Amino acid sequence: MGMFEELKEIVGEENFSDRAEELLVYSRDSSFFQETPICVVRPRTGDEVARIVRLASEKRVPIIPRGAGTNPCGEVVGRAIVLDLSGMNRIIEVNERDMYAVVEPGVVRDELNRALEAHNLFFPPDPASSRVATIGGMLANNSSGLHAVKYGTTQDYVLALEVVLPSGEVIETGTLARKSSSGYNLCRLFVGSEGTLGVITRATLRLLPIPEHRETVAFTIDSLDELGGVQEAVMALLPAAFEYMDEICLRVLAEKEGLKVGGGSGIIAVEFDGVRGEAEACAERLRGRFGEELSTGDIWEMRKTLVPLLATYSDKSPLAVTEDIGVPVSKAPDAIRRVKGIYGEAGFEVAVYGHLGDGNLHMRVFGEPTPELEQAADEVYSYVIDAGGTISSEHGIGRLRKKYMEAQHGPALELMKRIKQALDPEGIMNPGCML
Ligand code: LAC
Numbered sequence: 001m002g003m004f005e006e007l008k009e010i011v012g013e014e015n016f017s018d019r020a021e022e023l024l025v026y027s028r029d030s031s032f033f034q035e036t037p038i039c040v041v042r043p044r045t046g047d048e049v050a051r052i053v054r055l056a057s058e059k060r061v062p063i064i065p066r067g068a069g070t071n072p073c074g075e076v077v078g079r080a081i082v083l084d085l086s087g088m089n090r091i092i093e094v095n096e097r098d099m100y101a102v103v104e105p106g107v108v109r110d111e112l113n114r115a116l117e118a119h120n121l122f123f124p125p126d127p128a129s130s131r132v133a134t135i136g137g138m139l140a141n142n143s144s145g146l147h148a149v150k151y152g153t154t155q156d157y158v159l160a161l162e163v164v165l166p167s168g169e170v171i172e173t174g175t176l177a178r179k180s181s182s183g184y185n186l187c188r189l190f191v192g193s194e195g196t197l198g199v200i201t202r203a204t205l206r207l208l209p210i211p212e213h214r215e216t217v218a219f220t221i222d223s224l225d226e227l228g229g230v231q232e233a234v235m236a237l238l239p240a241a242f243e244y245m246d247e248i249c250l251r252v253l254a255e256k257e258g259l260k261v262g263g264g265s266g267i268i269a270v271e272f273d274g275v276r277g278e279a280e281a282c283a284e285r286l287r288g289r290f291g292e293e294l295s296t297g298d299i300w301e302m303r304k305t306l307v308p309l310l311a312t313y314s315d316k317s318p319l320a321v322t323e324d325i326g327v328p329v330s331k332a333p334d335a336i337r338r339v340k341g342i343y344g345e346a347g348f349e350v351a352v353y354g355h356l357g358d359g360n361l362h363m364r365v366f367g368e369p370t371p372e373l374e375q376a377a378d379e380v381y382s383y384v385i386d387a388g389g390t391i392s393s394e395h396g397i398g399r400l401r402k403k404y405m406e407a408q409h410g411p412a413l414e415l416m417k418r419i420k421q422a423l424d425p426e427g428i429m430n431p432g433c434m435l
Pocket residue numbers: 127128129145146303304306307354362394
């Protein structure tokens with residue numbers, strides 16, 4: 001029997017495709033990479049995943065696990081069997097007393113939180129793509145987003161994982177206890193591994209009680225020189241979200257979303273949460289201190305739609321190149337200046353925004369992926385590494401940033417390669433990604 005026939009036998013005819021039009025859809029993620037997969041399979045159970053991976057391992061055929069495909073770094077694009085896990089979307093258990101949920105990887109982040117509302121619980125990591133991003137994708141990238149400044153990242157909420165290893169063998173790692181010092185932390189190894197070490201088929205996630213109140217304050221700034229003072233004032237109050245958007249973002253939000261704003265060269269949006277009186281008091285401390293105060297009605301909705309909105313700014317595409325760099329928090333204002341300077345000198349316009357409370361800056365460069373752009377990106381990354389920062393705060397390495405891994409990690413990269421070799425000696429799991 002040919003491999004396609006065997007795959008059909010595992011997942012059923014309707015969950016297999018090698019039709020050109022479907023392969024075209026799976027040939028892209030949110031990056032500018034494109035490659036046609038060999039075929040697509042949509043497993044429904046962990047057992048099916050294990051059988052598929054075992055088959056791929058026997059046949060030495062590459063395999064790429066995939067969620068919603070929101071990754072902007074070419075992480076799930078390649079000549080491989082694409083394993084679309086979005087159909088494995090059951091919430092298996094919610095435990096209120098012990099505050100955890102057991103979920104399959106295809107559960108969409110916002111849908112999980114909607115289901116958790118009835119239990120007065122929530123899963124804090126909050127990527128801008130939360131309406132579509134899957135838990136599996138978030139685990140694969142250690143995603144975080146808007147609330148990381150107070151709540152941390154996906155890895156901080158993983159109690160246990162079920163993983164199909166590249167051989168097809170299934171392991172469970174972690175416990176239901178809130179903390180553990182037992183053995184190597186394999187959960188942390190698989191989180192952020194971008195589908196290169198195995199397939200996560202089930203996750204036990206730590207949850208928190210929903211805060212009683214959320215209070216938002218947003219205002220404009222007139223110049224980047226104010227950012228240091230703003231950061232100091234906001235960080236001292238332990239914000240739940242702390243976002244910056246530059247002048248291009250401000251203009252796009254005013255034009256397309258009707259944000260009412262008189263002027264300014266950027267926007268700061270801050271959220272406090274917790275007991276009502278305390279959250280309100282924190283916001284009050286910021287009011288009237290900086291630029292024009294903005295109506296906060298849907299500022300977070302606007303913020304979450306920024307990436308698609310930036311596509312309307314120019315007739316050039318808003319490219320994701322150096323789009324989630326991270327620097328020590330206090331260096332963020334300087335990093336914004338440097339990034340704008342580097343791209344500006346190379347002749348590119350760039351929109352910069354991001355999670356100011358984490359020192360995590362996003363940017364979209366308007367243009368084409370030319371050698372000049374790549375050179376400017378090289379410069380940005382080398383500045384970031386020199387500043388003690390990271391080439392990726394939350395989106396992962398994918399195929400886009402592989403070439404910077406050595407500069408970032410030095411000899412530790414060799415150890416990463418040895419781990420990969422130990423777990424996946426045939427190199428079938430998402431080859432070409434990350435390492
Ligand atoms: C954001 C995504 C790009 O924060 O991480 O908008």
